[in-house]
Amino acid sequence: MEGYIFDWLNLFLRWFHVLAGIAWIGASFYFVWLDLSLEKPSDENEARGIKGQLSAIHGGGFYEVVKYKLGPQVMPANLHWFKWEAYTTWLTGFSLLAVMYYWGAQQYLIDPAKMAFSPAEAIGSSLLFLAVGFAVYELLIKSPLRNSNKGFASVLFVFLVFMAWLADQLFADRAAYIHVGALIGSIMAGNVFFGIMPSQRELVRAVTAGETPDARYAMLAKLRSTHNNYLTLPLVFIMISNHYPMTYGHEYAWLVLAMIAVITGLVRHFLNLKTQGAGVKPGYLISAFILTVVLAFWMAPKPVATVGSVINADQALHITHLRCAECHAAAPTSDMFKIPPAGIILESEAQLLQYKDRMLSALQTGYMPLANITAMTEDERAQLIVWLQSR
């Protein structure tokens, strides 16, 4: 029953989280595009304090958008804010993290081969990891470093790679990636809560009081918003990475993540320059493509050292019976899983062959057995891999 409730909570929160995330990132992409696409205002608009304008067509209607240099003369009666998309994404994301990795700490958060944490220690480390990571970002953005785009980007990159490495030492592989994602997501939601919203409230206050808003506030909000823009692509990659054990299960998973951050950074920069009208600079896209190919080659699974003679099907079944069937059976005996996870049953030779490719990937990356809860030996792993490859 507990496993069943776990699954429903997990499903509901994930669904909600993805929907809220689409709303947030969708609005954010739209406004970045809007900002970068603004055209020179007409003389009439310029006189009204307009910085840029553009026309668009969507859903069967024409739209005319203008952006003020600082703010309108009079505060509009109805001003739309975009903040709940961000807050909802963070709240559902954190709840999902808590259900999956705190409630399911034994299965998903802890890898005894890395750190023999008790669930309480693992959860404490997770909270500390997120809190410290978040505090470092807030300190950085309040420091003079924020005045240098390149300097800030380099320091933030090195810091996040370090956090990815640290997460890899502390937590199970999949949890390590999600922790980097949760940190980036918290930084982004924090940018909205602690930076962008206060700046916007100050702008609104100034306009309402009939004062000229201080341009510094608009600039600070813009800076945080730009950081969010570059952090989005790696974050979305981490969100979907749980489908690809070859990434988070890699021996140097943190380095894979660092390379993916560089690749997505290049793509983002290419898109920003293009929208800005700074020209199409294919160099960025080509570099991203080359790096992706290099990454794919570098990540390719190494052949397993030969293990003498190949085992037979009965011996293979004996291994899966010992190490996998607790979960991957028609009627699992595991406390956590009452139905076979991912719908995968490994009780007959035909079933092993049916799932051959996915088993190979899960075994080669070390993703399975989950947290090696069934204490599979390296020998058994190699034997099973060689047998699967021989079939």
Ligand code: HEC
């Ligand atoms: C403690 C329970 C548990 C044990 C033991 C276990 N698994 Fe799994 N397995 C899971 C869960 C949970 C999932 C679904 C994970 C997910 O959603 O990413 C899964 C998913 C899989 C997948 C699908 C991965 C994918 O997305 O393609 C394969 C293949 C797999 N397991 C193979 C194995 C093999 C082989 C063994 C034994 C060597 C094993 N598992 C042992 C719990 C277990």
